[in-house]
Every structure is written in C-alpha cells, then in structure tokens.
Amino acid sequence: MIFTIFKKELIDTLRDKRTMRTMLLIPLLVFPIILTLYVNVSSSFEKKASEEKIKIGVWGDLGAKYWNQLNEMPKGLGKKELKSFEDSTALKKAIEQGEIQLGLIVPKNEAELARTKQSIPLTWLFDASSIGRQERAEAYMNHMSDKAEAIRFKELGVNAAKLHPLVPVYQNCASDKKMIGQIAGGILPYIFIAFGFIGCMYPAIDLFTGEKERGTIETLLTTPVSRWQILVGKMMVIVTSGMLAATCALIGLFVSIEFLDIVHNKEILDIVHGILTPSFIIAMFSLLFPLVVFFAGAMIPIAVYAKSFKEAQSIITPLNVVMVLPAMIGFFPGIELNATTAAIPVVNIVLSTKELISGTLSVGYYCISLGIMLLLATVSVLVSYRQFGNEARILN
Amino acid sequence: MIKVSHLRKEFELSRQQKKELNTTDNIAVAVDDLSFDCHPGQVFSLLGPNGAGKTTTLRMLSTILTPTSGTIEIAGIDAIKYPQEARAKLGFLTGSTGLYARLTPIEIIDYFAALYGVPQKEKEERKKYLFDLLNMNDFLHKRIGKLSTGMKQKVSICRTMIHNPEVVIFDEPTSGLDVITAENIIKLIRDCKDQEKTVIFSSHIMSEVDLLCDELAIVHKGQLKYNGMMSDFRQNMEASNLTEEFIRIVQR
Numbered sequence: 001m002i003f004t005i006f007k008k009e010l011i012d013t014l015r016d017k018r019t020m021r022t023m024l025l026i027p028l029l030v031f032p033i034i035l036t037l038y039v040n041v042s043s044s045f046e047k048k049a050s051e052e053k054i055k056i057g058v059w060g061d062l063g064a065k066y067w068n069q070l071n072e073m074p075k076g077l078g079k080k081e082l083k084s085f086e087d088s089t090a091l092k093k094a095i096e097q098g099e100i101q102l103g104l105i106v107p108k109n110e111a112e113l114a115r116t117k118q119s120i121p122l123t124w125l126f127d128a129s130s131i132g133r134q135e136r137a138e139a140y141m142n143h144m145s146d147k148a149e150a151i152r153f154k155e156l157g158v159n160a161a162k163l164h165p166l167v168p169v170y171q172n173c174a175s176d177k178k179m180i181g182q183i184a185g186g187i188l189p190y191i192f193i194a195f196g197f198i199g200c201m202y203p204a205i206d207l208f209t210g211e212k213e214r215g216t217i218e219t220l221l222t223t224p225v226s227r228w229q230i231l232v233g234k235m236m237v238i239v240t241s242g243m244l245a246a247t248c249a250l251i252g253l254f255v256s257i258e259f260l261d262i263v264h265n266k267e268i269l270d271i272v273h274g275i276l277t278p279s280f281i282i283a284m285f286s287l288l289f290p291l292v293v294f295f296a297g298a299m300i301p302i303a304v305y306a307k308s309f310k311e312a313q314s315i316i317t318p319l320n321v322v323m324v325l326p327a328m329i330g331f332f333p334g335i336e337l338n339a340t341t342a343a344i345p346v347v348n349i350v351l352s353t354k355e356l357i358s359g360t361l362s363v364g365y366y367c368i369s370l371g372i373m374l375l376l377a378t379v380s381v382l383v384s385y386r387q388f389g390n391e392a393r394i395l396n
Numbered sequence: 397m398i399k400v401s402h403l404r405k406e407f408e409l410s411r412q413q414k415k416e417l418n419t420t421d422n423i424a425v426a427v428d429d430l431s432f433d434c435h436p437g438q439v440f441s442l443l444g445p446n447g448a449g450k451t452t453t454l455r456m457l458s459t460i461l462t463p464t465s466g467t468i469e470i471a472g473i474d475a476i477k478y479p480q481e482a483r484a485k486l487g488f489l490t491g492s493t494g495l496y497a498r499l500t501p502i503e504i505i506d507y508f509a510a511l512y513g514v515p516q517k518e519k520e521e522r523k524k525y526l527f528d529l530l531n532m533n534d535f536l537h538k539r540i541g542k543l544s545t546g547m548k549q550k551v552s553i554c555r556t557m558i559h560n561p562e563v564v565i566f567d568e569p570t571s572g573l574d575v576i577t578a579e580n581i582i583k584l585i586r587d588c589k590d591q592e593k594t595v596i597f598s599s600h601i602m603s604e605v606d607l608l609c610d611e612l613a614i615v616h617k618g619q620l621k622y623n624g625m626m627s628d629f630r631q632n633m634e635a636s637n638l639t640e641e642f643i644r645i646v647q648r
Contacts, residue, residue: 215494224484
C-alpha cells in the first residue's frame with residue numbers, strides 16, 4: 001500500500017512544473033551556468049588586464065634611469081606607455097583624474113643613495129580601487145629590485161648566497177587529495193545540504209498543505225489505509241525529491257568540471273576523478289539520506305500545520321537558513337571532525353564529507369555522525385506522524 | 397446499516413479561536429448526544445443550518461474524526477475500534493472534494509481501487525460499469541485540471557463507488573454545483589437506494605431532502621431536534637411548507 005501511495009505521489013510530483021524546476025532543472029543547471037559565467041568573466045578580466053596598456057608617470061629627470069629600466073621590462077609584464085612629469089603633485093593629480101594608472105617617484109637624493117650603496121625608496125602611486133594596479137606595480141618593482149640587487153652584489157664582489165645563510169624550503173606533506181578535501185571539501189556537502197533542502201521543500205508543501213488546500217486529503221483519509229502508510233508513502237516522495245535535487249546538483253558540478261574546462265591542472269583533474277569513486281558516492285549518500293529524511297521530517301509538521309501553500313512557504317523558507325547555516329562551517333579552516341562535532345547535526349555531515357574527500361574519515365566518527373542523523377531522522381518522522389495524526393491540524 | 401449512539405464531539409479551542417468566538421470556554425461542543433440509525437435501501441438525510449454539526453457527524457462516521465464519546469457501527473463493524481475495516485465498507489463524497497489536477501480520471505480511479513484493495517478482475521468490471529453509466533469514456537485520459545466541473549463530479553462519483561461500498565456518505569454533495577451537475581448526484585443517490593445500500597446525506601436544501609430522503613434527522617447546534625420518517629414529517633407539519641417547518645423546528 002505504501003508503494004501505491006509512493007507511486008501515485010511521485011507521478012503527481014513529477015508532473016508539477018514548479019517542483020520539477022526546483023528538483024531537477026535548477027540543480028542540474030546551476031553549476032554549469034555559474035561556473036561558465038565565472039570562467040568567462042574572470043578570463044575576460046584577466047585578458048583585459050594583461051592586454052591593457054598602462055600609462056606610467058615618472059617624476060622628472062631623476063627618473064631617467066628608471067625610465068630606461070621600465071622601458072626594458074619584459075613584454076610579459078604587460079603593455080605600458082611612459083610619461084614624464086615635472087613634479088609629484090601633478091603626478092598624483094594625473095592618477096586621480098585617470099590620465100595615468102601608475103606613478104613612480106624617485107627620491108631627489110637617489111644618486112647620493114646609490115653612490116653610498118644605501119637603500120633607495122621608490123614610491124609607486126596608484127588607485128587601489130582599480131583592479132590589478134598594485135599587482136602591476138609590484139611586478140615591475142620586483143623585476144627592477146632583482147636587477148638592482150644583482151648589480152650591487154657584483155659591485156661589492158659579494159656572493160649572494162653568502163648573504164642568505166638560511167634558505168627556507170617549505171614542503172607540504174599533505175597529499176593533493178587531502179588538500180582538495182580541506183580546501184574544496186566544504187563546498188560539496190554545502191551543495192548537497194542546500195539542494196537537498198530545496199528539493200524537499202516543494203513536494204512537502206504540495207503533498208500536505210496542497211492536499212489540504214485542494215480538499216483531497218479528506219478523501220484520502222476515508223480510504224482503508226492507515227495514516228502511517230499514507231505518511232510514509234508521501235515522505236518517500238519528499239526524500240526521493242531531495243536526493244534527486246542533490247544528485248542533480250552533483251551531476252551538474254561533475255559535468256561542469258568535465259566539459260567546461262574549469263580545471264586546467266591535469267593532476268587536480270585526476271585527483272577529482274579519483275575522489276568520485278563508487279565507494280565515495282555510496283558513503284556520501286549514506287550520510288545524505290538520513291539528513292534528507294530529517295529535512296522531510298522537519299517540513300511535514302509545518303506543511304500539515306499550514307493552512308495555505310503561501311503560509312507553509314513563509315515558514316519553511318526561513319528554516320532553510322537555519323538548516324543550511326551550519327553547512328557553512330565546512331568553509332572554515334581549523335574546525336575538524338571529533339567526538340563533539342560528530343554529534344552536532346548537519347555540521348557532522350559537512351565535516352564527515354570533508355574527511356571523506358580527504359580520505360581521512362575515521363570509521364568511529366562516521367558511525368557517530370550517521371547514528372546521530374539516523375536518530376534525528378527517526379525523531380522527525382515520529383513528530384511528523386504525531387502531527388499528521390492530529391485531526392485538528394489535518395482538516396484545518 | 398449505520399448505528400449511531402450518544403455521539404459527542406468536543407474540540408479544544410486555541411487562544412485565537414477563543415478570541416474569534418468571544419468565549420472563555422476551553423472546548424467547543426460540535427456534536428452533542430446524537431443517536432440515529434440508517435437502514436439499507438433507505439436514504440437518510442441529515443438536515444441542519446450551517447454550523448449545525450452535520451459535517452462533523454459525517455466525518456466521525458467516516459472515521460476521519462474520532463468521537464469524544466458515543467458509538468458508531470458501520471455495516472456491523474465498530475468504527476471506533478476498527479476504523480480501517482469500517483472505511484473499507486464506505487464511500488465518502490463531499491461537495492468540496494477536490495481531485496488531483498495533474499492525474500487523469502483513469503489514474504485516479506486505479507489509485508483509489510488499489511487503496512480500497514479491489515481485486516483486478518472486479519476493478520475492471522466496476523470501471524467498465526461506472527464509465528458506461530456515467531458516460532466518462534471520452535475524457536478518461538485527459539488531466540483532471542482540464543476537465544469541466546461536471547466531468548470532475550463524475551470522476552468523484554466513480555472514485556466513491558469503485559469499491560462498491562455498502563454504506564455511502566454524502567456531505568452536502570450538490571453544494572456549489574449547477575443544476576445539471578447536481579442531477580448526477582441525485583441520480584447516484586437513487587441508484588444507491590435501488591441497490592440496497594445504506595445512504596446518508598447532509599444538506600441544508602429542503603427541496604433536495606424532499607426529493608430523495610426516506611428518513612430525516614434535523615440537527616441544530618450539535619443536538620438532534622427531530623428524527624423520523626419523511627412521510628411522518630410531511631404529515632405532521634405545522635408550517636405551510638417544508639422549509640418553514642424546518643425553520644420552525646430549528647428555532648424551537
């Protein structure tokens with residue numbers, strides 16, 4: 001009987017355009033669209049920045065030496081045009097008015113400082129509100145500095161290595177897989193949680209509040225089917241919808257990575273392929289399933305309580321923030337899965353998934369996380385059953 | 397057969413409901429000590445003004461609501477102790493019944509036949525009989541949302557009768573329907589009577605009651621004001637017509 005109800009509700013749900021949009025279409029398309037936009041916009045910015053001809057103002061005759069150095073900069077550091085200025089005030093004004101993008105001020109005693117082998121402060125003027133200006137100045141400065149340093153070492157007859165007794169070599173011992181898990185691992189459970197929630201929302205409202213509003217619930221309750229069977233049948237559709245939405249989001253993300261040329265590094269791409277193994281997906285879904293049941297269990301009492309679709313939506317939408325906020329924990333570095341965090345619902349799913357991606361998930365913490373979520377899912381089902389059995393609520 | 401004895405239904409009032417009803421009482425009594433019997437092959441009418449307790453009574457008979465006290469017997473089954481078994485014996489149709497707009501009539505009928513546990517062979521026979529009887533064959537595969545009110549009403553009737561129930565409950569079945577669509581319901585009630593089914597229907601339209609019913613109960617504010625045969629009611633009328641007599645009894 002549960003399957004009969006499940007089948008009917010699933011057909012009904014799949015024919016609802018609004019649910020189909022939130023359950024399949026949006027999750028499926030959101031990542032390809034966002035990532036395509038991101039890649040195109042950022043690459044066009046990068047292209048624009050690299051092709052942009054920067055006008056650099058150099059102050060007075062004292063800058064002649066640096067004028068030449070700037071002129072001889074490698075082409076890879078970007079196109080430029082130099083302009084001479086009589087005083088620093090005019091230079092600043094030209095930057096403010098956008099006539100030039102960078103200004104170089106050389107101290108008046110530059111020759112003296114150079115002769116006495118002292119440090120020469122070179123001041124770069126730029127408008128920090130424009131993207132890439134500081135980076136361009138730093139690139140020029142590093143190049144000039146390296147060159148000046150080499151000349152000075154040569155003049156002094158000093159071996160550069162003698163001045164640097166210690167050369168730090170930092171070596172990261174974490175595997176690339178672990179690094180990806182730590183850096184990007186928070187995103188995956190966040191996607192699952194956010195879309196799992198959204199996927200549950202419309203079917204939950206439609207199958208309970210919608211039935212009340214349309215006047216079909218009364219008829220259903222007069223059939224010789226027990227309320228728990230009706231509840232379970234409907235709940236199965238809500239959970240299926242939540243899982244489908246999360247799966248579609250994952251498929252969308254996978255398709256984006258595979259076909260949109262977002263990840264240029266082949267090694268990283270291989271690691272991503274290595275992570276997305278059947279065992280990983282099974283473990284991931286085993287964590288997601290009780291979470292989605294919990295979402296469904298939290299939404300059903302609200303949907304049963306609400307008198308209209310609008311009312312249900314107005315209560316459940318803010319709940320989204322409450323449920324999804326803990327998922328953001330995954331983005332914070334330093335918060336790790338331990339006995340305490342494994343006992344915090346939603347947070348445990350995020351952290352477990354992170355560890356799962358990194359390949360460092362301990363069986364003990366996985367069991368605690370899964371156990372807590374299963375317990376919560378059971379409680380939410382019982383609360384739903386209680387609310388669904390409340391005749392005052394179900395019939396308004 | 398329906399046997400109702402000393403039926404009472406109380407509803408707990410929320411703070412907002414108390415405010416709306418301007419009362420300090422914690423409970424509202426919707427049905428108070430109601431007793432009556434409905435017999436097979438007869439149409440029993442539950443008559444009363446809006447808010448009299450008709451719908452609450454019928455919802456208790458269909459086991460959607462649990463009575464605070466009293467007993468209900470549906471086709472020999474204690475409906476309070478065995479609600480699922482009792483529900484299998486009855487068909488329930490209300491004027492406000494909705495249908496699943498995204499499904500087709502055939503899908504709805506198959507769904508309810510499955511919920512009522514109708515065996516496959518019997519289901520096909522019943523479907524053929526009802527589709528022919530109600531002239532539904534032309535729109536069986538169209539979505540409910542695209543059907544006219546009259547077509548929807550036929551689907552509702554078919555859904556109610558697919559399991560050939562012994563007892564049929566109609567809660568203001570013609571409410572909001574035009575005369576031609578309402579005629580389908582009137583015909584259905586007559587057919588049920590001819591098939592020796594127990595029929596109970598609620599209404600506040602006296603002409604409808606006059607047309608159909610064999611036995612009558614008038615309720616007001618949850619209490620039984622009159623219970624007897626329609627023929628006796630007509631014979632003993634003090635007012636000049638049925639509607640006035642109904643108003644007289646209610647205001648008594």
